[in-house]
Amino acid sequence: MESKETNTKTLESTNSVARPKKVTFRSIGRFLWENKSFTIGLLIVLFMLSLGIFADYIVPHDAYNGNPREKLLSPFWMKDSNPKYVLGTDYIGRDTFSRICYGLQVSIIIGFGSVAVSLTIALVIGIISGLSHPSLLDSILMRLTDVQMAFPFIVLAIIILSVVEPTIGSVILVLGLCSWAVRSRVIRSSVMIQKESDYVAAGIALGASKFRIAWKYILRNLLPSLVAAIPLDVANAIVLESLLSYMQIGLKPPIISLGSIMGDGRNYMASHWWMTAIPGFVILFFVLGLNLMGDTLQKKMTDVSVKG
Amino acid sequence: MFGTIVKRILQGILVLVLVVIITFVVLRLIPGDPARQMASDGSAQAVEEIRAEMGLDKPIYVQLFEYIPKLLTGQLGWSYFQKAPVFDVIVNTAPFTYALLFSAMILGVIMGLIFGIIAAVKAHTWVDRTLSAIAVVFQSMPTYWVATMLILIVSVQWGLLPAVGYKSPKYLILPAFVVSIPIFTAVLRNVRQNVMDGLSQEFSRAARARGISHITILFKYAFRNSLIPFITQIGGQVGVSLGTCVLIESVFSLPGMGMQILNAVLRRDYNLVQGLILILAATFVLINAIIDISYSYLDPRIRKAQGGL
Amino acid sequence: MSESILRVEDLKKHYPIKKGFFNRQVGTKYVVDGISFDIKSGETVALIGESGCGKTVLLRVLLGLEKQTSGKIFLKGIDISTLSKRERKKTYQKLGMIFQDTSGSMHPRMTIEQILEEALYLVGDRDRKSQYQKVTDVLLKVGLDPAFRNRLPIQLSGGQRQRVVIARALIINPAIVLADEPVSALDVSLQAQVLNLFMDLQENENLSMLFVAHDLAVVRQIAHRILIMYMGHILEEAPSNEIYSNAKHPYTKVLLIASPSIAKGINEESFHVGLKVGDTPDPANPPQGCLFCTRCMQAMERCYKERPERKEVSPGHFVCCHLIDEEES
Ligand SMILES: Nc1ncnc2c1ncn2[C@@H]1O[C@H](COP(=O)(O)OP(=O)(O)OP(=O)(O)O)[C@@H](O)[C@H]1O
Ligand code: SF4
C-alpha cells in the first residue's frame, strides 16, 4: 500500500502468460498428434467423404444397372468372388462397391443437410425461448419441444413420409424436423445462464440492444459448442436415414442409400450374409469416425466456454 | 414443492393434448383412408358408405371435437383392422414393450455401472482405454443392423436363441440386448466421468488419507456424488430407448406396441395409431416428469430455482 | 461547493417473493429500502456493508439493469430514473461499471481489445482508428502493456483482469465510476496495487467514484466519504476521518473492530461492542424497530419498537440510532 509510485508505472509485462496460440501447421500437427482418437476419426471421415463426393470418378461399374449373369457374387476374400467386383454384387448383379459409394454420397448430403435444418430450428427456438424466459412464448416453445420429444421418431417419420413423397429434400426435412428438440433445450439453458451473466449485464448497461446481445454475446459463446456437436448430430442423422431406407419408408430407387443396399440383402441373408453386413460396416465406420471427432471437439469446446 | 409437482403434471397433460391433436390432424392429411382399404368390392359407393359410417366424411375439426370428449371419458375407440377395441389391443401389446424396455434398462444400466466404475478406477490404463474404445464402437453401431446381424449369427447360424416372434421370455433376450447397447454406452461414459471426478475431489482424498478403504471411498463418497447426474441421464435414456424399442420390436417381430403401431400407420387404422401414440407419449412424459420431480427433490438448488424461492 | 455528479433520493428496490403454482406473491424482500446520497465531482464515496445487504442490487438499479421500486436517480442533475434505455443514452452521461465478478463480466471469447472496443461502440464511438488509439491509451493508463490487447481474458492473471475491467469502465469517459468490490477477490499485494491505481486516477483524472466494499480497512486511503449500509438502509454516513475517529453507530464500531489494522489504533474501552449471537434478519421480514436491534449489544427497549430517525450529529455526519438521543439528553 505504501509504494504508490512504483507499481502502476511499471507495466505488467506480457511475457508472464502464454500468448494466444496462432494457427500454424505446427500447431495443427501438435493437436492431431495429441488427440489421436480425433485424428483416427478424421481420417475415417475424410476417406468416407472422398468416396462419396468423388463417387462419379471412383465407381468402377454402373451402380444402377447390373449384369444378371454376374449376380450374387461374394466379396474378394471369399471363394465365389470375381476380382472385378471387390465387394461382390447384389441380386441383379450390381456392383456393391459402386452402390456403396453412391449410398455414401446420399448419406453425406442428407446427414449434413438435416443437421443444418435441425440446428437452425434449434437455434431459433432455443435463443428466443431462452431470451424471453419467464414468458408465455417461452412456455409455448418448450411445450413444442416436449411434443417433439414425446413422439417416437420412427412413428413420426413414417406418418410424415406417408404424406409427402420421400425425396432427398423431404427426407432432409423430416430428419431435421424430428431431431431439433434436444439441442434447442441445451441452447435455451445456455442462453438463460448467459443472460444472467455479468458480461451481458455489462453490455446492457451500456445500451446494447437485445439483438446485439443475442448476436454478439450469446451466439458467440454458443457457436463453438454447437459446431463441436455437428459430427455427433450428423452421425445420428446418417443412421436414421439408413434406417428409413432399410424399412422402405425412406428414399425410393433409383436413389441409392446405404440403408436400402442393406435392405436389398435382407432376403438373401441366410446364404449371402455379407450383403447386409457390408453396408452396415460402412455406416458403422463412418459413424465411428464422426463420433471420435465429435467427442474430442466437445471436450475441447466446453473447456473454454464454461469459465473465463 | 407441491406446486412444482402440480405444474409439472399439468405441463405433461398439455403436451399429451398437443400430441393427440397433431396426430389426429396429420393422420387425416395422409392420402388414403381406412374406408378405401376396408371396402370389400372397392366400389366408390361402398367406400362412401363406410366413410359415412365412420364419420370420416365430416370436416376434420368436427371429427376432432367428437373424438376429444370420447377420449376424456376413456374411450379410445375401435380398431378397424384388429376388429377389437383399441384399449384391448393396447392391453395385449403393451406388456411386451414395457418388458423389453424394462429389461433393456436393467441390463444396460447394470453393465454400464460395472464397466463405468472399472474404467474410472483404472482410469488412463489399458483397461480404461479398451473399455472406452468398446463404448465408442458400440455407440456407433446402428441398432437395427445389430439386431439383424444377431438374428443371423446367434439364431440362424448357431441356433442358440429364437429369432422372431414371442413364445417365451427367451424371445426377449436378443431384443433386450440390442436395446440395452445405447444405454450401456451412455451410462458407462457418464459413470466413468462422474466417479473419476468424485475420486479426485477433496473429500475422497481426505478419506484416503484417513486410511478408509478404496471400496468404501468409491461407493460412499465418489459414487454418491455422481448420483444426481446419473439419475438425470437415466431419465433421458428412457425416452430414447422407448423409441428404440418400437423399432427393434418390428425387426424381431415382437408383438408389442411398436409392431402394432407401424402396421397401424400403414393401414391407416386411425384410432389404433392415435391410441398407441398417446400411450407411448404418455409413458415418455410420465417418466420425465418423475425424473424432473425427483431431481428437484434431490438437489435443493434446482428446487429453489423452480419454486421461485 | 462542487458540482453534484450522482444524487440518489430515497431509492428503493423491493422484490416480490412468489410461491406456489400460481406464483402468488407471498411477501416482499426489502433489498434496497430508502437510500439517499450525493456524490460530488472528484469525490470518492465508499459504500460499506456485509454480504447480502443489497450493495450489488443498488448498483444494478443505478445502472438501469433493474428498475427501481421508487425513488429518484440524478446524474449530473438529470433524473435518469424515469428515462428509457434509449433516452438514457441520449443524455451522453455515462456510468462506468466495475462488476464484482471480474472474470464473469468479460466475454470469455472476446479479446481484451474486442471487449474495450465493444464498450466504445456501445456508447457511440464507432471510428475504428480512434478506437485503436483509445484502447492503447487506456491500457497504459491502467498499467497494462498494450500488447495485451490480443489476449483472451482466460490468458490473464487475476490482477491483470481487474485492470482490464477498470479500463473498460474508464474508456467510455464516464461521469462516475461504480466499483463493486473491485479488490475483494484479490490477494493483499494485488489489492494494494489496484488501490494505488485508483488513487492515481483520482489524482490525475478527477475521478468521481462510488466504491463498494465490505471491509472498512480497504477504503481507508481512497474514500472521502463513507456510507455504512445494513439491510438496504444507510445507518451512518460521515466523512472518512469522522468514521475512523468518531464512529457513532454500534454497527460501524463492529465493522471497525472487525478490521484488525484499524482496530489497533482505537481505544477498545470506548467501544463496548460486539455482536449478539444470531443471524442477520431476513430482508423479507425486517425488524419493526431498529434494523440492527437483533444483533446490537446496546439495544434498549425503545430500539425494538421504534425505527430511529436519521440525525446529523456534526456537519456531514448522519447517524440512525437511538443512542444519539440518549447522549444529547
Ligand atoms: N433478482 C433478485 N430477486 C430476488 N432477490 C434478489 C435478487 N437479486 C438479489 N436479491 C437478494 O438481494 C439481497 C442482496 O443481494 P446483493 O447481491 O445486493 O448483496 P451484496 O451486498 O452485493 O452482497 P455481496 O457482498 O455478497 O456481494 C440478497 O439477499 C439477494 O438474495
Ligand atoms: S437504535 Fe438501538 S438497536 Fe439500533 S443500533 Fe442504536 S442502540 Fe442498537
Ligand SMILES: [Mg+2]
Ligand atoms: Mg455484491
